[in-house]
Amino acid sequence: MAERAHRLAEYCRDRLGDGLRAVGFHSDGDVELAYLRDDLKEQYPADRVQQFIESSRTIHRTVDELDANMGDPQASLHMLDEGLIVQFHFPGEDVVFLAMDSGVGRNFTQFVRECLDEMTE
DSSP: OHHHHHHHHHHHHHHHGGGEEEEEEEOSSOEEEEEEOHHHHHHSOHHHHHHHHHHHHHHHHHHHTSOGGGOOOOEEEEEETTEEEEEEEETTTEEEEEEEOGGGGGGHHHHHHHHHHHHHO
16 A cells, blocks of 8 residues: 555645645555655644545545445545545445545546556556
8 A cells, every 4th residue: 555655645646736735545444544745744633644644544434435336436535624524435445545636636537547557557
């Protein structure tokens, strides 16, 4: 998962520039931020960053409860006051997530497909 998160961070830094806020992953026993925008490092203390990651875990648990007849979730978008969170769901491996400024999400579907391609090539 760490490799996927780092690949996604590199891709999104090039693609989104300053619109990218954070990239990381979480699984049952592991969590890592592959990227955190410099101004956010100064703005948010470590406990606030940890709270963000726990929010992502809570969102993931909710997504996991979706009706299996619809298929496995591949990605989900969540709009919050401070921006957008995209979660990329890998069955049995948990989640790679990114946070971005809300203005970035205009062409969500195309962007998600490109991100998935970047992580699975």
